[in-house]
Amino acid sequence: xxxxxxxERLLALVRRRRLDRELENEILAHLELAERDAMARGLxxxxxxxxxxxxxxxxxxxxxxHRDQRSFRWIETLLRDLRYGLAALRRAPGFTAIVVSVxxxxxxxxxxxxxxxxxxxxxxxxxxxxxxxxxxxxxxxPGVLNATSAPDFLDWKRLANTVFEALSAEQSISVALxxxxxxxxxxxxxxxxxxxxxxxxxxxxxxxxxxxxxxxGAAPMIxxxxxxxQSDFGGDPDILHRHPILDGVxxxxxxxxxxxxxxxxxxxxxxxxxxxPDQQVRDIHWLTVYGRLRGGVTAAQAGxxxxxxxxxxxxxxxxxDRKATIVVAPLARLLVGAGLQRSIYVAFGAVALVLLIACAxxxxxxxxxxxxxxxxxxxxxxxxxxxxxxxxxxxxxSMVLCLLGGVAGIALAALLIRVATPIWADSLPxxxxxxxxxxxxxxxxxxxxxxxxxxxxxPALRASFSNVAESLNRSVRGSSGAxxxxxxxxxxxxxxLSLVLVCGALLLFRSLLKLQQLDTGVRIENVITMSVDLPPxxxxxxxxxxxxxxxxxxxxxxxxxxxxxxxxxVLPLQWISNGxxxxxxxxxxxxxxxxxxxxxxxxxxxxxxxxxxxGITGQDxxxxxxVMVINQALAARLAEVARMKDPVGKVVRVSxxxxxxxxxxxxxxxxxxxxxxxxxxxxxxxxxxxxxxxxAQAPSPQVKLLIRTGAEMAVAMPAIREAVREIDPxxxxxxxxxxxxxxxxxxxxxxxxxxxxxxxAAIAVLLAGIGLYGVLSHTVTLQRREIGIRMxxxxxATEVLSHVLRNALSMVAVGLGLGLLATFALTRVMKNLLxxxxxxxxxxxxxxxxxxxxxxxxxxxxxxxxxxxxxPVETLREEG
Amino acid sequence: MSAIDMSKPQSEVPYGTLDLLILxxxxxxxxxxxxAISRRIEQVSxxxxxxxxxxxxxxxxxxxxEGWIRTDWGISExxxxxxxxxxxxxxxxxxxxxxxxxEKATALVAHFLESxx
Numbered sequence: 001x002x003x004x005x006x007x008e009r010l011l012a013l014v015r016r017r018r019l020d021r022e023l024e025n026e027i028l029a030h031l032e033l034a035e036r037d038a039m040a041r042g043l044x045x046x047x048x049x050x051x052x053x054x055x056x057x058x059x060x061x062x063x064x065x066h067r068d069q070r071s072f073r074w075i076e077t078l079l080r081d082l083r084y085g086l087a088a089l090r091r092a093p094g095f096t097a098i099v100v101s102v103x104x105x106x107x108x109x110x111x112x113x114x115x116x117x118x119x120x121x122x123x124x125x126x127x128x129x130x131x132x133x134x135x136x137x138x139x140x141x142p143g144v145l146n147a148t149s150a151p152d153f154l155d156w157k158r159l160a161n162t163v164f165e166a167l168s169a170e171q172s173i174s175v176a177l178x179x180x181x182x183x184x185x186x187x188x189x190x191x192x193x194x195x196x197x198x199x200x201x202x203x204x205x206x207x208x209x210x211x212x213x214x215x216x217g218a219a220p221m222i223x224x225x226x227x228x229x230q231s232d233f234g235g236d237p238d239i240l241h242r243h244p245i246l247d248g249v250x251x252x253x254x255x256x257x258x259x260x261x262x263x264x265x266x267x268x269x270x271x272x273x274x275x276x277p278d279q280q281v282r283d284i285h286w287l288t289v290y291g292r293l294r295g296g297v298t299a300a301q302a303g304x305x306x307x308x309x310x311x312x313x314x315x316x317x318x319x320x321d322r323k324a325t326i327v328v329a330p331l332a333r334l335l336v337g338a339g340l341q342r343s344i345y346v347a348f349g350a351v352a353l354v355l356l357i358a359c360a361x362x363x364x365x366x367x368x369x370x371x372x373x374x375x376x377x378x379x380x381x382x383x384x385x386x387x388x389x390x391x392x393x394x395x396x397x398s399m400v401l402c403l404l405g406g407v408a409g410i411a412l413a414a415l416l417i418r419v420a421t422p423i424w425a426d427s428l429p430x431x432x433x434x435x436x437x438x439x440x441x442x443x444x445x446x447x448x449x450x451x452x453x454x455x456x457x458x459p460a461l462r463a464s465f466s467n468v469a470e471s472l473n474r475s476v477r478g479s480s481g482a483x484x485x486x487x488x489x490x491x492x493x494x495x496x497l498s499l500v501l502v503c504g505a506l507l508l509f510r511s512l513l514k515l516q517q518l519d520t521g522v523r524i525e526n527v528i529t530m531s532v533d534l535p536p537x538x539x540x541x542x543x544x545x546x547x548x549x550x551x552x553x554x555x556x557x558x559x560x561x562x563x564x565x566x567x568x569x570v571l572p573l574q575w576i577s578n579g580x581x582x583x584x585x586x587x588x589x590x591x592x593x594x595x596x597x598x599x600x601x602x603x604x605x606x607x608x609x610x611x612x613x614x615g616i617t618g619q620d621x622x623x624x625x626x627v628m629v630i631n632q633a634l635a636a637r638l639a640e641v642a643r644m645k646d647p648v649g650k651v652v653r654v655s656x657x658x659x660x661x662x663x664x665x666x667x668x669x670x671x672x673x674x675x676x677x678x679x680x681x682x683x684x685x686x687x688x689x690x691x692x693x694x695x696a697q698a699p700s701p702q703v704k705l706l707i708r709t710g711a712e713m714a715v716a717m718p719a720i721r722e723a724v725r726e727i728d729p730x731x732x733x734x735x736x737x738x739x740x741x742x743x744x745x746x747x748x749x750x751x752x753x754x755x756x757x758x759x760x761a762a763i764a765v766l767l768a769g770i771g772l773y774g775v776l777s778h779t780v781t782l783q784r785r786e787i788g789i790r791m792x793x794x795x796x797a798t799e800v801l802s803h804v805l806r807n808a809l810s811m812v813a814v815g816l817g818l819g820l821l822a823t824f825a826l827t828r829v830m831k832n833l834l835x836x837x838x839x840x841x842x843x844x845x846x847x848x849x850x851x852x853x854x855x856x857x858x859x860x861x862x863x864x865x866x867x868x869x870x871x872p873v874e875t876l877r878e879e880g
Numbered sequence: 881m882s883a884i885d886m887s888k889p890q891s892e893v894p895y896g897t898l899d900l901l902i903l904x905x906x907x908x909x910x911x912x913x914x915x916a917i918s919r920r921i922e923q924v925s926x927x928x929x930x931x932x933x934x935x936x937x938x939x940x941x942x943x944x945x946e947g948w949i950r951t952d953w954g955i956s957e958x959x960x961x962x963x964x965x966x967x968x969x970x971x972x973x974x975x976x977x978x979x980x981x982x983e984k985a986t987a988l989v990a991h992f993l994e995s996x997x
Contacts, residue, residue: 055932056932
């Protein structure tokens with residue numbers, strides 16, 4: 001076919017009406033002329049008309065041929081079927097609404113979930129050549145991640161430039177931003193100058209750091225994130241000439257980043273990381289290192305090179321240093337942890353099941369519809385429509401339904417994403433931009449098409465295979481036959497699938513309940529927490545900080561609505577990232593411990609019992625001998641490695657970080673008490689050994705306030721702020737939250753999808769119930785005559801009722817059986833998400849089975865009651 | 881022409897021949913309407929061709945889409961507005977191609993029959 005003709009044929013689709021009209025006219029003219037000629041040959045008008053028709057041939061065949069020639073007939077047919085399908089759907093608005101909303105639920109949930117999966121797991125990171133961005137760390141043992149010291153980082157940077165285009169170190173910081181309205185806290189990062197080369201990000205306004213700007217003596221300057229520029233600085237167009245005061249020092253804003261990934265991170269600004277002489281120590285590991293690989297270099301190759309560099313650098317150092325591995329891992333794989341990944345996949349699996357159930361329901365509804373349309377289809381078949389044409393038409397109809405469902409689903413997904421983004425934003429990495437983009441829309445299209453094929457094929461095939469004569473003969477009755485069997489099978493499948501979902505949801509809920517009851521070793525009711533960061537300018541010495549903390553605790557204790565106050569460098573129920581070592585006389589290796597600095601009020605405010613010796617008191621300060629309290633886990637560890645039965649009174653050496661300098665002291669410290677271990681990580685992990693050092697003896701510029709209030713936490717907040725302002729008006733309070741929130745974050749992480757999966761399970765059960773109801777109610781309609789006869793023969797209403805209910809229960813029972821098998825197979829994947837709940841928890845399984853059976857009974861009861869209330873005389877007469 | 885496939889009533893003339901007949905008719909007679917074309921083909925071929933007159937219309941739309949013939953509106957002998965078809969320049973070329981093809985094919989068949997007898 002020539003191109004010209006193909007174009008003409010496509011155009012003919014649009015001109016279909018006009019071309020048909022012209023053809024009609026041509027035929028009329030042709031016949032008129034033929035008649036005229038025939039009459040001229042002497043035929044009568046009647047004979048002439050007949051002769052003309054005869055000579056012309058089959059008019060309808062010719063028209064079909066004409067359409068075939070002038071256009072692509074399958075497209076014309078498709079368009080006609082679409083029109084016809086839409087008309088049919090308009091005639092049955094109730095049916096259409098149900099199917100479309102069922103599909104919209106299934107498709108919408110899947111599309112929303114896919115947008116999360118896509119953003120968090122599938123899409124490349126939103127930076128140029130994202131696969132070249134890596135993170136580097138030292139692993140003293142496999143699986144352990146150690147930060148990097150400044151000299152190591154500088155050595156790496158100097159020696160590894162054959163494999164890295166840029167290598168940058170980062171340290172999270174937090175500063176007080178002061179302006180005329182007071183002080184606010186701003187999270188930021190101190191980074192070496194080529195940080196933005198690693199992420200290949202340029203400034204939108206101004207510039208990022210120049211190479212020499214992380215050297216000593218450089219002027220104070222910052223780069224702002226777009227979000228910080230907009231919210232903290234009101235989008236001031238003159239921002240590059242402003243000098244905001246951070247921790248009392250004016251900083252020049254040299255650039256603003258473009259909007260994007262960095263806006264979703266909590267980092268609001270970046271400043272150059274300038275190494276002071278006392279930070280240039282090898283045994284303080286504090287930096288996070290990111291690199292951009294050179295083109296063509298793989299992470300594995302870079303890893304080999306780094307290992308060689310490490311070997312050369314540590315030749316003269318301790319065995320412990322030398323045996324460490326240097327890990328170079330693509331950033332993309334690090335951002336989503338295994339737990340989150342599992343949660344996302346389990347939730348995605350759950351919505352996939354919901355979609356499957358929605359499909360099953362749609363098939364069921366379409367089958368019911370096809371059954372009631374059997375007569376119409378039979379008539380069309382009798383009039384010469386081929387089986388192919390009927391199938392095509394029915395498929396087109398279900399396609400229209402699914403496309404409508406898809407469009408509604410996309411709208412629903414957009415809504416879900418809008419509503420849920422603030423909720424899940426915290427758990428997703430900052431690089432994940434969850435939105436309805438082209439990728440998600442194509443996914444929606446594929447799902448809708450797949451559903452259309454899956455849901456449309458069965459009913460179409462079934463409908464067109466049914467015997468024409470049988471369908472035309474209305475006396476055929478009863479619920480038997482392949483058609484009814486298929487519908488029953490579908491309902492059974494739905495029951496089975498919803499059982500899997502309900503079990504999954506119940507398991508997660510039970511796990512959440514167990515977590516709620518978990519004894520964490522701390523009392524957190526009515527405890528508010530907030531963070532305090534002392535600006536080094538105003539608090540240059542540890543003594544000043546210690547005085548401030550003491551004054552603040554006393555002042556807060558007196559504030560109205562406050563019952564107890566405690567201070568700590570790390571929140572309870574939160575992992576203590578600060579690791580140190582203690583040296584016990586007589587054993588060569590140091591004992592690794594977690595390190596926490598607390599004030600005298602901490603143990604009391606959180607109800608942590610002292611098991612032996614004493615807690616920390618107000619007398620433990622700068623002028624008194626150094627003491628510490630250890631937890632049970634450390635006591636056990638000391639008993640194991642140092643045969644130290646009673647640690648109280650023993651003296652050990654503890655590496656202790658300094659106040660502002662990163663230098664570490666290793667003073668002698670007396671163990672004065674043992675407390676019961678408090679939980680610091682998610683359930684399942686055992687308690688790590690922890691030392692508690694008096695805050696007054698080793699102050700830190702950053703502490704967390706823990707305040708137990710009266711019944712109404714919110715009431716105490718103004719008094720708390722006022723109390724802090726009285727002592728230092730320039731000090732902002734940040735990260736205000738309740739301990740309950742901290743607890744939920746730490747403990748429920750793994751079981752978090754419970755609510756989500758619970759909602760999906762509810763939808764699934766609802767859909768299965770609708771499916772069951774549909775099938776039974778259709779069966780009852782078909783069996784009216786049979787029921788009528790039985791009742792005429794003396795069957796009572798209860799008998800009829802129980803007959804229909806038995807029918808329902810048999811389906812539910814088979815479905816539950818199959819569902820249990822599937823549950824056994826599937827809930828195993830949830831094992832890591834469950835806390836102290838077996839994937840085969842009998843309580844969850846029983847509750848799930850019983851609730852589904854109840855819903856099945858309810859779905860069966862309505863049609864059953866209708867059957868029982870039939871008037872036999874009426875039914876039989878009506879069928880006549 | 882006894883072996884006609886009845887399921888394809890449109891190919892009562894050898895496949896592709898109808899195009900040739902229509903193009904040739906238009907070349908010889910100038911602009912004609914559909915009825916006149918079918919009459920002319922009938923008259924020239926006498927009883928030897930079993931052509932339903934209607935089947936020229938699908939052929940005409942195809943030839944028009946190919947750009948070989950052009951349509952103009954005119955008035956029929958019964959005073960109705962009808963399409964008059966005439967040969968385009970491309971159509972004239974196509975006619976030469978079709979005639980050449982036809983001659984090649986018949987020569988081949990003739991040669992074949994001769995050499996087999």
